[in-house]
Amino acid sequence: MxxxxxxxxxxxxxxxxxxxxxxxxxxxxxxxxxxxxxxxxxxxxxxxxxxxxxxxxxxxxxxxxxxxxxxxxxxxxxxxxxxxxxxALGYITVNVISSDPDIEFTRKLRDLGYGVTSWFAYGMEGDRLAMQILTPRKYELKLYDTIRSIDSKAFIIAYEPKQIHGGFWVKQVKKGKIKKSGEKQEDAI
Missing domain, CATH: 1.20.58 (Methane Monooxygenase Hydroxylase; Chain G, domain 1)
Structure with missing residues (x-):
């Protein structure tokens, strides 16, 4: 043979x-x-x-x-x-800067189960909403689509964190909150 x-x-x-x-x-x-x-x-x-x-x-x-x-x-x-x-092992951290600080970006993402930390920032052209979002990598593409549907002009940077410790978010992910929120995605946006 x-x-x-x-x-x-x-x-x-x-x-x-x-x-x-x-x-x-x-x-x-x-x-x-x-x-x-x-x-x-x-x-x-x-x-x-x-x-x-x-x-x-x-x-x-x-x-x-x-x-x-x-x-x-x-x-x-x-x-x-x-x-x-x-x-899609591990997690991804996504930094988002929205040109419209008045939209309810943070609430919409939290309603979908994402852990979001947000703050107001000032950019070259005025006020901005800056957010840091941590999510399992398996939800990364879904998160990008969600961000674009809320603000198509949002600036997005993603990276992989080396270590994660503390916070409420880890407990929420273990409960599968993001996965279960997929059905509610259209309602929250």
Whole structure:
């Protein structure tokens, strides 16, 4: 079966996609501080890596194997990133500056279950409403859509916090308040 060049190229391609996907996921869990899960994934990662690399090294005289390895690596990066998007681990902090400090931006977001801290600010063109919103990454895109529906001209900056401690918000998220508020989103806006 491995004598067939097409089968060999396919196996190398698939093995490398799986390897790099594991690699990407392991790195994400490592960066998120989940060392035991990262170590568990690394066991599978290294087995797949050894098998794939072994197949290529045994057949270095066949350029299509090397090309399949390289293409599989590139596709593995894409697949790993897609998996990471679906997992959406961690939290995101979103800073929003609204050009209209009079709209009830903060209340609308809080009604949807988001933790919001707000303050008045002064920008180049006058008064502004500044907000800091913390949300699980899985709600990030929904939050952006909500912000744009309230103020299409809002200035948005997002980043991933390294550590979160204290506040009422963590308790609310654990209760699933944001997730349950999805049905109420149209009413609150």
């Amino acid at each position: 491995l004598e067939n060049p097409l089968v060999m190229v396919t196996i190398i391609l698939v093995v490398n996609i799986v390897y790099v996907s594991f690699f990407t996921i392991r790195m994400i869990f490592t960066l998120k501080g989940q060392r035991y899960f990262a170590a568990f994934i690394s066991m599978f990662e290294i087995v797949v890596y050894i098998v794939g690399l072994g197949l290529v090294l045994e057949n270095l005289d066949r350029i299509e194997n090397v090309i399949a390895y390289a293409i599989g690596y590139a596709l593995g990066v894409i697949v790993g990133m897609k998996i990471e998007e679906k997992l």
